[in-house]
Every structure is written in C-alpha cells, then in structure tokens.
Amino acid sequence: MLQTKKWRQYATFYAFVSPWLIIFIFLGLFPLLYGLYLSFTNFTGFNMNQLKFVGFSNYKTVFLDSESMYALGRTLLVTAINVPISLAIGLFLAVLLNLKIKGLSWWRTAFYIPSVVPVVSTVLMWKFIFSGDGLLNTLFDKLQLQPINWLGYEYATTALIVMLLWGAGGSLLINLAGLKGIPADLYEAAEIDGASPVRKFFTVTLPLMTHILFFNLIMGIIGSLQIYIQPILLSGKTLLDSPIKPNYLYLVHAFQQIFAFQRFGYGLALMWVLFIAILLLTVLVFYSSRFWVYYETDQEV
Amino acid sequence: MKKRILTSLAAIIATCVLITGCGASSGNGNVNQGGKTAEEPTTAPKTNEPVTIRVALSKGEVSDDEVKEFETNNPGIKITLEEIDQQKLAAQLATNDAPDLIRAQGAVDLTSYVVKGLAMDLTPFMQTSQVLKEDDFLSPVNLYRFDGKVQGQGPIYGMPKDWSPDFTIFYNKTLFDAAGVKVPDSKEPLTWNELMELAKKLTLTEDGKVKQYGLALLGKTQADFPSIMLEMASKGVNVFSEDMKTADFTKPEVKEAVSMWVDAVKKNLGKNDVNQDPAAWGGDLFMNNKAAMIMAGYWFSGMIRGDEKMKTHLDDFGMLAAPIAENGERVSPTGAATGFIINKNTEHPEQAWKVFEYIMAGTPAKNRATGGWGVPALKSLLPLMPQVTDFDKRVYNQLQEELKYSNGFLESNPFLLNGQTLLDKYVTPVYFGKADLDEALKELTKNANLIIQENMNAIQ
Incomplete structure (x- = not known):
C-alpha cells in the first residue's frame, strides 16, 4: 500500500518535471557526454568514420601546451579584477538608484541599457572610444595629456576590463530587488540609534545583501571565465582573428583550436578542463559562503 | 547557477554532436550513395x-x-x-x-x-x-x-x-602629389623593398598624427599570409614540404619577408595592430583618400568605378604590377x-x-x-x-600584362586552414617588441606542424 503511494508520488514528480528533463537529456546531457567522449578521440570534424581513441592525450596537451596555460592565467586575472569591481559598482549603483531622486526611472534605464545592447555593438562602440584617434584620446588631447595606445600591448587588458565593467549595471535588477527586501524598520531602528548613512550601509544594508552578492559573485565568476567574443572583436574583425596576446583568453584559445584549426578533440578537452575549473571555483565559493553570507532564515543553500 | 555554464557548454558541444552525428550518417551515406557521380543515372x-x-x-x-x-x-x-x-x-x-x-x-x-x-x-x-x-x-x-x-x-x-591577380596595387595620384612623389612606371613591377620605400615616402604625418598612409592592404598593413606566400613564390622558396607533412617558417627567406612587415608596422605605413586605426578595412582608407596605395586585385577597380566621389576624377587612379622579390621571378597569381x-x-x-x-x-x-x-x-x-x-x-x-604571370599558384596546405590566424598570434607580439622574431617563427612552425599532423592523422 505504502509502496504504491510512494511510487505514485515519484511518477507524479517525474511526470511534472519531464518536459524539462527530456529536453535536458537530449539537448544537454547527451551532447555533454558525447563531447566528453569526443575529447578522448582524434576528432577533427570530418573523420567520424575513422575516429581513433587517443586516451588522455588531449588532456595532457591542455596542461603541457604553454598557450592554454597562459590563456588560463590571463582569464583568471581578468576574472579576479573584473568580478569584485563589477560587484562593487553594481551594488553602489543599486544603492544610489534606491534613493528617491528625480528622473529615477531614466537613470535606472540608463544603467541597465549596457546589459541589453548586443555584445558586438558594445565592442564596436568601445573600439571607437579606444582607437588611436578615438574618443578617449581626443579627450586626453583636450586635457593636454599624452595619448595612450589603449588597444596596444600594455593597455589592452585594461581596456577589456573597462569595457566589461561598463556592463556592471547588469546586476541592477536583482540588487534593487534585494535592497527593497530589507525591512524598513531596521533602518528606522538604526536612525533612532543615531547611525550615520555610512554606518547604516555597513551594518544594515551590506549584511542583508550578502546573499545577493553571493549569487552575483558566482554568476560573475562563471560569466567572466567564459568571455571570448569581446577580446576577439576588440582587436579583430572576424571570429577567427587572433586577439592581441594579453587578451588571449582561455575560451578564445578553445574556439580557435576548434573552428580555425579543426582540433575538435583538443578543443573539447579544453572545455572540459574549464568546466571542472569552474566547478571547483564554485564549490570553493559555496564553501566560503558559510563564513560571510547572512541568511535571515537558518537554512543554508 | 551551474545551468548557465551547462547550457553554454552544451550549445558548443551540441554543435559538435550535430557535426559528429552527421559525420556518422555521412559515413554511411558515403557507402550508400558514394558512387553516385556523373556516370550513374540520377535518383531524381x-x-x-x-x-x-x-x-x-x-x-x-x-x-x-x-x-x-x-x-x-x-x-x-x-x-x-x-x-x-x-x-x-x-x-x-x-x-x-x-x-x-x-x-x-x-x-x-x-x-x-x-x-x-x-x-x-x-x-x-x-x-x-x-x-x-x-x-x-x-x-x-x-x-x-x-x-x-x-x-x-x-x-x-x-x-x-x-x-x-590579387596582388596588384591601385594608386591614388592625388595623394602621390600631396607627398611630392611620382607614380612609378606600371610596366615594371616594383620589388618589395621599393614598394616599402615608396610607401614610406607617401606616409605623411601632421602634428604626430597620420594624414595619409602609404600602403593599405585589405586587412592590416602587417605580416599578411598571402603576401608572404607571394614573396616566397617569387623567390622560388617552399614553406611546405612536398608531402605536405611539414611547414617551415623559420627559413631565412620567410624571416626576411616577415621582418619587412614588422618594419612596415614600425614605420606606420598603414592600419596595424599598434596604431589600431578604426577603419573597417584597408579599402575604407583608400576610398576615403587616407591611403595612397592599396594592394588589391583587379576587382577593386569596381569599387573605384562605382564610387560617387572617385568617379569624377578617374584619371587619378590606376593599377600597378604585383611586387616581386629582390632578384625574384615575376609572378602575379590569384590569392582567392x-x-x-x-x-x-x-x-x-x-x-x-x-x-x-x-x-x-x-x-x-x-x-x-x-x-x-x-x-x-x-x-x-x-x-x-x-x-x-x-x-x-x-x-x-595592366591586367593583360599581369595575366601573363598568373599561371602559377600560391602554395597552400590542405591540412592547415587559417594560416593568418596562426601568423597573427605569434607575430603580433613582435610588433610591440614583446617577442623575438626568430622565437615567434619557431613557435609558428611548431604549432603549424602540430595542426597539420593532427589533421592528417585524422583522415588516414
């Protein structure tokens, strides 16, 4: 009796999740595993009928190939700079836009727009800003400053990060939602105790926003490690162009190996290594969260 | 939250699966219908x-x-x-x-x-x-x-x-006049060195800013794969081995050719990675009177002919022979x-x-x-x-003249596509003085050989 009831529960559960599950299995899980299988072969895109198993050779190449390690290093650097700063900017903007100021909706739209603009247009726009006689250098010229080769070797990564930070308003919606969720009585209590606005921010707002920051941090890390189109288009014109070396990020390397040089097996191995790296980082952040993320309920994620 | 990475990863892998799933079926397809060529009646x-x-x-x-x-x-x-x-x-x-x-x-x-x-x-x-x-x-x-x-x-x-013939040179006489330089005789091809010298004279700067460039390529005026192969053809040097198994970009002739382009970047003869000129392509510079010469095939005459502003003074434009190597053979092949x-x-x-x-x-x-x-x-x-x-x-x-030298082909390797991507990757740091040209060409050769080998093994 109990058995049938339980079975029924299971059946109902799986029936309800089945639309998602079926799509995930066929378009998610199967391709993933198939990709994993191919990363152990010498697949080049056209040799399906002559596929050879090559063991861990592609994975060995990932770690022995100085380029992939260089690219991974640069990617981690960009992530390490981009993510914290964009978190800070995102939160700062949200706090400002949570105030009762004139033209609020206009400001909110303005800061959110970068997240809606297609990435290709964004890059093209910044290319004009950064180029030799571009907007930024013209401004420098007016201010009697030396022009800077923004897209050159020394500043290319800076330029890339500035461009990425332009999109920091992307977390605005969720940040605002988080801010609205902070009970007003906490602020009132703080005011009665005579807390300054800065004090209020650090003792009320920030602790109650940590779960939002935590979410943004994970999404930011994942997104940042997967950047590839921005560096390519910042110095090139087509997807197969090489970005300038300091902006040669990990996914650019993988994309080039697959689509420019038909090294599908190696490219897929690169992707799986990245997947594992992201997984590890995420686990690490999750682990760390118990020390700094505050939940009003005692429940952990 | 891992969903996002999963989905993006899946998207890429899905492409591969499409390709492979298909690879399998195309394999079978070959067996079933591979023989279906001209001789057989069509299955229509x-x-x-x-x-x-x-x-x-x-x-x-x-x-x-x-x-x-x-x-x-x-x-x-x-x-x-x-x-x-x-x-x-x-x-x-x-x-x-x-x-x-x-x-x-x-x-x-x-x-x-x-x-x-x-x-x-x-x-x-x-x-x-x-x-x-x-x-x-x-x-x-x-x-x-x-x-x-x-x-x-x-x-x-x-x-x-x-x-x-894709390596002919179009000139804009107005910009030659501005630099006080005579348009060279179109009968004799320039050598690469002469071309670079000319481009240098034609590059004019004003207050540290470029007023006009000397030479535009379709892309950037820097190490350009087809142009380098052209110079090798003129010198009679092969980059790829006869069995197509290996490439050697460390040959002194290749180095000489690449260093000429490194020099072109230093002298700022056109749009390049260092100056990051925002022009979409070299043709843009030429059409806007910002480059005195452009290396482009006969087809480019169609651009000039069709341009409203250039149409009015077509006498200022013309085509020169494709450049040759020093003491090299005259060649004017197609690049496409x-x-x-x-x-x-x-x-x-x-x-x-x-x-x-x-x-x-x-x-x-x-x-x-x-x-x-x-x-x-x-x-x-x-x-x-x-x-x-x-x-x-x-x-x-001029085209009729070029056609006499268009019978040869540029060297290519079926197992190495996108040579330009590879070349840029290793040579760009050299423009910035961040890498040594010899080292760059060594790396280029190593990686080109790796790609050739993998692609070759895959179908054997």
Whole structure:
C-alpha cells in the first residue's frame, strides 16, 4: 500500500518535471557526454568514420601546451579584477538608484541599457572610444595629456576590463530587488540609534545583501571565465582573428583550436578542463559562503 | 547557477554532436550513395515535381532575377540561395545536409574540401559539357584540380566564378602629389623593398598624427599570409614540404619577408595592430583618400568605378604590377579564385551541374564580366569586361600584362586552414617588441606542424 503511494508520488514528480528533463537529456546531457567522449578521440570534424581513441592525450596537451596555460592565467586575472569591481559598482549603483531622486526611472534605464545592447555593438562602440584617434584620446588631447595606445600591448587588458565593467549595471535588477527586501524598520531602528548613512550601509544594508552578492559573485565568476567574443572583436574583425596576446583568453584559445584549426578533440578537452575549473571555483565559493553570507532564515543553500 | 555554464557548454558541444552525428550518417551515406557521380543515372524523381538545388554563396553573388531566368528556362529545377556561414556549413556537411553547390576558394580551401572527401569530381561532366570547355578556361581554373598531392593536376572539382591577380596595387595620384612623389612606371613591377620605400615616402604625418598612409592592404598593413606566400613564390622558396607533412617558417627567406612587415608596422605605413586605426578595412582608407596605395586585385577597380566621389576624377587612379622579390621571378597569381564545388553527397548531381553551368557560363557569368568586379574564368567572356573610360582601359591593359604571370599558384596546405590566424598570434607580439622574431617563427612552425599532423592523422 505504502509502496504504491510512494511510487505514485515519484511518477507524479517525474511526470511534472519531464518536459524539462527530456529536453535536458537530449539537448544537454547527451551532447555533454558525447563531447566528453569526443575529447578522448582524434576528432577533427570530418573523420567520424575513422575516429581513433587517443586516451588522455588531449588532456595532457591542455596542461603541457604553454598557450592554454597562459590563456588560463590571463582569464583568471581578468576574472579576479573584473568580478569584485563589477560587484562593487553594481551594488553602489543599486544603492544610489534606491534613493528617491528625480528622473529615477531614466537613470535606472540608463544603467541597465549596457546589459541589453548586443555584445558586438558594445565592442564596436568601445573600439571607437579606444582607437588611436578615438574618443578617449581626443579627450586626453583636450586635457593636454599624452595619448595612450589603449588597444596596444600594455593597455589592452585594461581596456577589456573597462569595457566589461561598463556592463556592471547588469546586476541592477536583482540588487534593487534585494535592497527593497530589507525591512524598513531596521533602518528606522538604526536612525533612532543615531547611525550615520555610512554606518547604516555597513551594518544594515551590506549584511542583508550578502546573499545577493553571493549569487552575483558566482554568476560573475562563471560569466567572466567564459568571455571570448569581446577580446576577439576588440582587436579583430572576424571570429577567427587572433586577439592581441594579453587578451588571449582561455575560451578564445578553445574556439580557435576548434573552428580555425579543426582540433575538435583538443578543443573539447579544453572545455572540459574549464568546466571542472569552474566547478571547483564554485564549490570553493559555496564553501566560503558559510563564513560571510547572512541568511535571515537558518537554512543554508 | 551551474545551468548557465551547462547550457553554454552544451550549445558548443551540441554543435559538435550535430557535426559528429552527421559525420556518422555521412559515413554511411558515403557507402550508400558514394558512387553516385556523373556516370550513374540520377535518383531524381521521374515525376514532374521540381528538384530544388541549394546554393551556398555570399549575398549578391547570384541575383533573384538570374534565379528567375534559370527557373523559367529549366522548369524541373528550383534554386534556393543560402548565405554561406562556415561554422553552419561544417555542421551541415557533417549531418549530410549541406547545400548542393558550395562556395569555395581555389587558392585557399579547395584542397581541404578534396582531402575531406566533400567535393564531387566534375571531370565527367566537364568532358561532355556544351558550355564549359577546357580550351576556354583561364589558368586559375586549374586551382580546382587536385590529385591528392599536387594542386593544378588531376580531377577537377569546381571552378572559379571570377578571380583576379590579387596582388596588384591601385594608386591614388592625388595623394602621390600631396607627398611630392611620382607614380612609378606600371610596366615594371616594383620589388618589395621599393614598394616599402615608396610607401614610406607617401606616409605623411601632421602634428604626430597620420594624414595619409602609404600602403593599405585589405586587412592590416602587417605580416599578411598571402603576401608572404607571394614573396616566397617569387623567390622560388617552399614553406611546405612536398608531402605536405611539414611547414617551415623559420627559413631565412620567410624571416626576411616577415621582418619587412614588422618594419612596415614600425614605420606606420598603414592600419596595424599598434596604431589600431578604426577603419573597417584597408579599402575604407583608400576610398576615403587616407591611403595612397592599396594592394588589391583587379576587382577593386569596381569599387573605384562605382564610387560617387572617385568617379569624377578617374584619371587619378590606376593599377600597378604585383611586387616581386629582390632578384625574384615575376609572378602575379590569384590569392582567392572564389567559385563553387558540388557537394559529393548531392542527391541531384545532374541538376546541380545544370545550375553550376548556369552560374559559370550563363547570365550570372556575363553580368559579372560586364560589371568589372573580377576577371572571368572563361576566355570567351574577357571581351565583356569594361573598357569605356580611360581608367577602364588603363586597368584592363595592366591586367593583360599581369595575366601573363598568373599561371602559377600560391602554395597552400590542405591540412592547415587559417594560416593568418596562426601568423597573427605569434607575430603580433613582435610588433610591440614583446617577442623575438626568430622565437615567434619557431613557435609558428611548431604549432603549424602540430595542426597539420593532427589533421592528417585524422583522415588516414
């Protein structure tokens, strides 16, 4: 009796999740595993009928190939700079836009727009800003400053990060939602105790926003490690162009190996290594969260 | 939250799966229908149902009017034009869902299509064709011949729709005057060194800003793969070994050629990675009077002819011979020879061939020839090329000169596509003084060989 009831529960559960599950299995899980299988072969895109198993050779190449390690290093650097700063900017903007100021909706739209603009247009726009006689250098010229080769070797990564930070308003919606969720009585209590606005921010707002920051941090890390189109288009014109070396990020390397040089097996191995790296980082952040993320309920994620 | 990475990863892998899933089916497909070439009767249905032939091309290469004309004259065949996208095409080829006619470049990817077994041998069709006859072919048609070892020999897999000797140089006399430099004689080709010297004189700066560049390439005025191969052809130096198994970019001749381009970047002769000029391409600079010369094929005369501002003073423009190496042989080959191949797995070879013939010798071919956007592949169409204005005649006459030296081909390797991507990767740091040229060329050679080897092993 109990058995049938339980079975029924299971059946109902799986029936309800089945639309998602079926799509995930066929378009998610199967391709993933198939990709994993191919990363152990010498697949080049056209040799399906002559596929050879090559063991861990592609994975060995990932770690022995100085380029992939260089690219991974640069990617981690960009992530390490981009993510914290964009978190800070995102939160700062949200706090400002949570105030009762004139033209609020206009400001909110303005800061959110970068997240809606297609990435290709964004890059093209910044290319004009950064180029030799571009907007930024013209401004420098007016201010009697030396022009800077923004897209050159020394500043290319800076330029890339500035461009990425332009999109920091992307977390605005969720940040605002988080801010609205902070009970007003906490602020009132703080005011009665005579807390300054800065004090209020650090003792009320920030602790109650940590779960939002935590979410943004994970999404930011994942997104940042997967950047590839921005560096390519910042110095090139087509997807197969090489970005300038300091902006040669990990996914650019993988994309080039697959689509420019038909090294599908190696490219897929690169992707799986990245997947594992992201997984590890995420686990690490999750682990760390118990020390700094505050939940009003005692429940952990 | 891991979903996002999962989905994006899945998207990429899904592409691969498409390709592989298809690879498998195309493998089987080969067994079932691989033999279906010209000799066999087509499997086309005998009913009156029209057959659809899909053509992958770049926008505007065949017009809707031309399609209509063909369909009126061939009621059994419908043409669908599809804009070509290399990544999509790779997936289509693997799933056996590729278009019947595929845009290819004789000098770039033809051999790669052949070694991968994707191009149909058109020799039997050519032998019986009423409109495409071998003695009417200009030499670049041979770029579509490949016997598995040497390009230019063996079965024919397609042909160029049009082509140009791609390394000729167009000049803008107004900018020569501004620099107080005389336009060189077009009869004798310049050597690369002379060209660079000239470009240096033509590059003018004002208050530290470039007023005009000396030399534009289609892309950037820096190490350019085809131009380097051109210089090697003129010197008679091979980069790839005869068995195509290895590449050697460390040869002193290659180094000399690349360092010339490194120098061109230092002297700021055109748009490059260091100055990051925002112009979309070299043609933009030339068309806006910002570059005195541009290295481009005959087709570029179509740009000048069609430009509202340039049209009014065509006397200021002309074409110079392709440059040669110091003491080198005079060569003026094509760097592209864009045309079509027929998909080996097409279900309608006869009908596909009809469309092929129409594009190569019918109205589209005539329209291309009269438009002056390239040199036709057929001798019989040459007289249609524009020869109205003095500019037309000047360019046409120079072209006739170049054609005498256009029989040779640039070296290519079927297992190494996108040489430019690789070259840029290693040489760009040299422009910034961040890497040593010898080291860069060594790395380039090492990685090129790795790619060649992997791609070669994959199909053997």
